[in-house]
Amino acid sequence: MVFAVVLIVVVALLAGVHRYLWRRFVGDTTAPGSVLRRTGTVAAVVLPLLSVGALVAGRAGAPFWLQRLLAWPGYLWLACLLYLTLALLVGEAVRPVLRRVLARRGPERPAESAAAPAHESAEVLVRPGAADAGTPEPAGPATAPGASEDAPRTPLAPEPGPSRRLFVARAVGGAAAVAGLGTVGYGTYGVLRGPRTKRITVPLARLPRSAHGFRIAVVSDIHLGPILGHAHTRRIVDTINATRPDLIAVVGDLVDGSVADLGPAAEPLADLEARHGSFFVTGNHEYFSGAAEWVDHVRELGLHPLENARVEIDGFDLAGVNDVAGESEGHGPDFDRALGDRDPARAVVLMAHQPVVIDDAVAHGVDLQLSGHTHGGQLWPGNLVAELANPTVAGLERYGDTQLYVSRGAGAWGPPVRVGAPSDITVVELASRQA
Numbered sequence: 001m002v003f004a005v006v007l008i009v010v011v012a013l014l015a016g017v018h019r020y021l022w023r024r025f026v027g028d029t030t031a032p033g034s035v036l037r038r039t040g041t042v043a044a045v046v047l048p049l050l051s052v053g054a055l056v057a058g059r060a061g062a063p064f065w066l067q068r069l070l071a072w073p074g075y076l077w078l079a080c081l082l083y084l085t086l087a088l089l090v091g092e093a094v095r096p097v098l099r100r101v102l103a104r105r106g107p108e109r110p111a112e113s114a115a116a117p118a119h120e121s122a123e124v125l126v127r128p129g130a131a132d133a134g135t136p137e138p139a140g141p142a143t144a145p146g147a148s149e150d151a152p153r154t155p156l157a158p159e160p161g162p163s164r165r166l167f168v169a170r171a172v173g174g175a176a177a178v179a180g181l182g183t184v185g186y187g188t189y190g191v192l193r194g195p196r197t198k199r200i201t202v203p204l205a206r207l208p209r210s211a212h213g214f215r216i217a218v219v220s221d222i223h224l225g226p227i228l229g230h231a232h233t234r235r236i237v238d239t240i241n242a243t244r245p246d247l248i249a250v251v252g253d254l255v256d257g258s259v260a261d262l263g264p265a266a267e268p269l270a271d272l273e274a275r276h277g278s279f280f281v282t283g284n285h286e287y288f289s290g291a292a293e294w295v296d297h298v299r300e301l302g303l304h305p306l307e308n309a310r311v312e313i314d315g316f317d318l319a320g321v322n323d324v325a326g327e328s329e330g331h332g333p334d335f336d337r338a339l340g341d342r343d344p345a346r347a348v349v350l351m352a353h354q355p356v357v358i359d360d361a362v363a364h365g366v367d368l369q370l371s372g373h374t375h376g377g378q379l380w381p382g383n384l385v386a387e388l389a390n391p392t393v394a395g396l397e398r399y400g401d402t403q404l405y406v407s408r409g410a411g412a413w414g415p416p417v418r419v420g421a422p423s424d425i426t427v428v429e430l431a432s433r434q435a
Contacts, residue, residue, distance in 0.1 A: 014048065017081065017085055018044055018048055018081075020085070020088070021044065021081070021084060021085065021088070022040065022041065022044040024088050024091075024169070024172075024173055024176070025040060025084075025173050025176075025177065026040030026041060026044065028166075028169035028173065029166070029169050029170045029173050047073070047077045048077070050070055050073045050074040050077060051074040051075070051077050051078050051081075052074075053070040053074055054067075054070040054071050054073075054074025054075050055074070055414075057070050057071075057226075058225075058226070058256065058257060059288075064226065064257070064261040067225075067226040067257075067261075068226040068227070070226075071225070071226035071227045072227060075227065075414050075415040075416065076184065076188070076415055076416070076417070078414060078415050079184045079187065079188075079379060079415035079417040080180060080181060080184050082379060083179070083180040083181075083183045083184055083419070084176060084177065084180035084181070085180075086180070087175075087176035087177075087179040087180040087183075088172075088173075088176045088180075090176075090179075091172040091173070091175065091176045094172060094175075095168055095172050098168050098171065098172070099164060099165075099168055102164050102167070102168070103164070183419055184415075184417055184419075186419075187379070187417035187418050187419040188415075188416055188417050190417075190418050190422055190423065191228075191411070191412045191416045191417060191418055191423060192232075192416065194232070194235035194236065194239060194410075194423070195219075195235075195236065195239060195409075195410040195422075195423035195424050195425045196422060196423070196424055196425075197239060197242075197243060197424070197425050197426075197427060198424045198425070198426040198427070199426070199427045199429065200396060200405070200426060200427075200428055200429070201428075201429045201431050202368055202396065202403060202405065202428055202429070202430055202431065203430075203431040203432070203433055204316070204347045204367045204368060204403075204430055204431070204432070204433075205347075205367070205401075205433055206316075206345065206346065206347035206367060207315060207316060207347045207367075207430055207431070207432040207433070207434075208315045208347075208432060208434065209432050209434045209435050210314065210315050211313075211314060211315025211316055211347075211430060211432060212430070212431060212432035212434075212435035213429060213430070213431070213435075214246050214247070214313075214314075214315065214316075214429070214430045215243070215244075215245045215246045215247075215427050215428070215429050215430075216245060216246065216247045216248070216249055216349070216370070216427070216428045216429075216430070217240045217243055217245035217247070217248045217249065217274070217425060217426070217427050217428075218249050218251060218370050218405070218407050218425070218426045218427075218428055219236060219240060219248070219249070219250055219251070219407070219410050219425045219426075220250070220251035220252055220253060220283070220353070220371070220372025220373070220407045220409045220410065221252070221253040221283070221372045221373065221375055221407070221408075221409025221410060221411055221412075221413070222236060222250075222253065222254050222255075222409070222410050222411045223253055223254075223255070223256055223285070223409075223411035223412060223413050224254060224255045224256065224257070224262050224265045224266060224411070225255065225256035225257050225262065226256075226257070227416045228265075228411050228412070228416060229262075229264075229265040230264060230265045230267065230268065232265075232411065233265055233266060233267070233268040233269060234268045236268075236410050236425065237268045237269060237271050237272055239425055240272060240425055241271070241272065241273050243425075243427050244273075245274050245427060246274060246275050246276050247274050247275070247276040247277065247278075247279070247313065247318070248272055248274045248277070248278035248279065249278075249279055249318075249351050249370055250269075250278065250279065250280040250281070250298075250303060251281060251283070251351050251352075251353055251370055251371060251372045251407065252281050252282055252283025252284070252285075252286065252323055252353030252354075252372055252373065253283030253284065253285045253286070253353065253372060253373065253409070253411075253413075254266070254280070254283070254285075254286065254294065254298070255285065255286065255289050255294060256285055256288070256289060256413065257289055258289055258290055258293070259290065259293045259294060259297050262289075263297060266297065266298070266301065267301070269298065269301045269302070269303060270301040270302050272302065272303070276313055276314070277302075277303075277304055278302065278303045278304065279303065279304045279305075279306055279311075279318065279320060279351060280295075280298050280303040280304065280305045280306070280320075281305070281306050281307075281320040281321065281322065281323070281351045281352065281353060282294075282295065282305075282307075282322050282323045282325075282326060282353065283323050283325075283353040283354075283372070283373065284323050284324070284325035284353065284354070284373070285413070286323065286325075287323065287325040287326055287328070287329060288325075291326065291329070291331070295307065305320075306318070306319065306320025306321075306338075306351060307320070307322055307331075308320070308321050308322055308333065308334040308335075308337045308338045309337075309338055310338050310339065310342060310348075312346075315346075315347070316346055316347040316348060316349055316367075316430070317342055317343075317346050317347070317348040317349070318348075318349050318351070319338045319339055319342075319348055319349070319350045319351070319366075320338065320350070320351040320352070321333035321334065321335060321338050321350070321351075321352050321357065322334070323352075323353045323354060324354055324356070324357065333352065333357060333360070335357075335360045335361075335363075335364050338350075339364040339365075339366070340364075344365060347367045347368075347430075348365070348366050348367055348368075349366075349367065349368045349369075349370065349430075350366045350368070350369045350370065351369075351370050352369055352370070352371055353371060353372055353373050354371060354373045354390075355369075355371045355373065355374065355390045355391050355392050355404060355406050356389075356390060356391065357369075358391050358392075358399050358402065358404050359399075361399075361402050361404075362399050362400045362401070362402045365401070365402075366402050367401075367402065367403065368402070368403045368404075368405065368428075368430075369402060369403070369404045369405070370405055370407075370428070371392075371404065371405070371406045371407070372406065372407045372408075372409050373390070373406075373409075374386045374390050374392075374393045374394060374406055374408070374409075375408055375409045375412070375413065375418075375421060376393055376394040376408035376409070376418075376420075376421030376422075377393060377394075377420065377421045378412060378413070378417075378418055378419075378421050379415070379417060379418070379419050379420075379421075380419045380420030380421070381420075382421075383420065383421060390406070391404070392404050392406045393406065394406050394407070394408050394421070405426070405428060407424060407425075407426050408421050408422065408423060408424050409423060409424070410423050410424065410425055411423065
């Protein structure tokens with residue numbers, strides 16, 4: 001019942017937003033029956049349908065080629081919908097100001113579409129001697145004495161032009177379109193360009209001098225799918241390898257799809273290079289995509305899955321827990337299994353996809369937790385929503401004796417767009433306080 005109510009509210013909200021966009025971009029700026037009006041109306045119906053298709057195609061088991069066909073226009077429209085709406089809302093504040101400015105410049109001219117035909121607005125005169133016939137005749141413009149009847153006549157009124165309201169609607173709509181679509185274009189470029197490298201230093205109290213300067217390349221939320229594929233993976237692998245890390249931590253949400261569809265896209269991961277190897281933990285999207293199959297596949301590619309497990313690295317322990325989404329399949333995080341019997345004198349770094357497990361990490365004496373999941377909000381103001389559901393949205397914060405680092409991720413879910421939350425690969429350099 002609750003789901004049905006939420007669904008109805010969401011559908012009604014989306015319908016209302018699309019109606020608002022149609023009115024401002026189409027209804028207020030185009031003439032009834034015009035080609036532009038018809039084109040805008042068709043787009044207002046087709047684009048949301050493509051978005052729905054992109055969202056449900058994968059879950060419905062549609063062929064991968066169809067998922068790819070729907071993904072680009074469908075997902076991009078969701079981003080356009082957000083920023084076009086925000087731009088128009090700003091325009092609502094500008095609209096009355098612009099009208100007042102124009103009103104001070106002179107009286108409003110009639111719109112072309114509203115201009116009356118000449119024979120209706122012309123002054124009517126009756127020629128002398130014609131009154132009995134009752135035949136009125138429209139009078140033309142006055143002619144100077146001695147002027148020829150065939151000479152050009154000066155019009156008595158200005159030519160009709162766009163009304164002030166129409167001008168304002170087109171000006172505000174045009175500016176909103178440029179701002180909204182420009183924002184989406186720049187955000188798309190940022191994703192397709194690939195993530196940039198960040199570097200941070202994290203001191204650990206129990207890290208021995210021998211491990212001082214140990215570098216972990218942290219990458220999360222790659223999100224291979226119908227949009228981001230083989231080329232995206234190759235860019236990420238090349239970026240990671242260029243940092244020459246000691247260890248690579250892939251912190252979940254690698255894929256949005258099955259091994260059958262996305263196996264080729266993940267192949268460049270086999271080229272990851274690190275002295276102590278590459279490690280992987282599941283994210284919530286792996287459990288939408290066949291987690292067991294992906295765990296086996298990344299192992300074939302040379303990564304080491306940490307399924308509620310721990311390995312000893314020179315100077316510290318590296319542990320990993322399954323994502324909380326695995327609880328629905330009986331494979332959720334098990335901190336006791338991963339950390340219960342370790343040597344408490346050794347520092348421990350934990351790989352856990354979602355930041356929300358930080359309380360368990362603190363309770364088990366973790367020195368540093370590496371997470372992703374939030375995308376840093378991905379699409380501003382999505383960071384405000386992400387802050388409601390996560391203790392940390394991006395960056396490094398301390399919780400008791402445990403430090404939590406959250407990556408913004410290297411890819412994007414849904415729209416291949418990032419605004420205010422650039423993608424990243426982070427090189428975490430561990431520092432010993434004994435050094």
